[in-house]
Amino acid sequence: EVRLVESGGGLVKPGGSLRLSCAASGFSFSSYSMNWVRQAPGKGLEWVSTISGSSNYIFDAESVKGRFTISRDDAKSSLYLQMDSLRADDTAVYFCTRAVITVTKGMDVWGQGTKVTVSS
Amino acid sequence: QSVLTQPPSASGTPGQRVTISCSGRRSNIGSNFVSWYRHFPGAAPKLLIYSNNQRPPGVPDRFSGSKSGTSASLAISGLQSEDEAHYYCAAWDDSLNGVVFGGGTKLTVL
Numbered sequence: 643e644v645r646l647v648e649s650g651g652g653l654v655k656p657g658g659s660l661r662l663s664c665a666a667s668g669f670s671f672s673s674y675s676m677n678w679v680r681q682a683p684g685k686g687l688e689w690v691s692t693i694s695g696s697s698n699y700i701f702d703a704e705s706v707k708g709r710f711t712i713s714r715d716d717a718k719s720s721l722y723l724q725m726d727s728l729r730a731d732d733t734a735v736y737f738c739t740r741a742v743i744t745v746t747k748g749m750d751v752w753g754q755g756t757k758v759t760v761s762s
Numbered sequence: 763q764s765v766l767t768q769p770p771s772a773s774g775t776p777g778q779r780v781t782i783s784c785s786g787r788r789s790n791i792g793s794n795f796v797s798w799y800r801h802f803p804g805a806a807p808k809l810l811i812y813s814n815n816q817r818p819p820g821v822p823d824r825f826s827g828s829k830s831g832t833s834a835s836l837a838i839s840g841l842q843s844e845d846e847a848h849y850y851c852a853a854w855d856d857s858l859n860g861v862v863f864g865g866g867t868k869l870t871v872l
Contacts, residue, residue, distance in 0.1 A: 686866040687866070701860050755806065
């Protein structure tokens with residue numbers, strides 16, 4: 643079964659850091675581009691970051707550039723999101739997703755999400 | 763405000779056909795594929811359509827996608843009560859070098 647399981651969310655103070663993880667199973671992880679997408683309370687979906695297979699390409703949303711870092715460990719079939727300098731508007735459920743070959747075609751597998759709350 | 767524009771709401775009766783529109787620009791829909799997602803609150807979003815009009819395995823043929831110029835649409839035929847959810851369109855944007863989503867459409871089955 644193809645599966646993505648996020649972890650690492652929680653409550654953090656403004657300016658703090660958090661590292662999200664996503665454990666993949668059931669497919670050849672290294673062959674796929676992977677992404678983070680978030681949904682703030684009461685808002686729609688927002689793309690955060692994309693990393694290609696073999697980490698050749700990385701793309702970040704302007705809203706997180708310079709603060710968030712996406713990475714992957716293909717040996718562990720894991721995706722990460724290091725979040726620094728967190729702000730209140732980063733509060734959201736963060737989803738790990740798999741791209742359909744490339745992220746330009748769509749995202750066909752989604753995790754259940756992990757909740758991040760940034761508040762003092 | 764979202765880069766892709768969707769109507770905030772849509773509705774239909776069981777058995778009816780409804781369409782949800784998604785409007786963008788040359789840099790996103792005009793140049794790249796469109797995908798569509800269904801999202802029930804508290805659950806993981808689900809891919810319904812990728813590459814403009816392709817259905818992943820397991821998605822019923824009641825769902826279809828189309829694209830023309832800088833606009834796209836999702837059609838749902840034979841509307842069912844379980845189709846009541848939020849629907850999002852998305853596309854890569856060449857100017858922003860990232861994925862852009864529509865603001866979402868809440869579909870109500872009357």
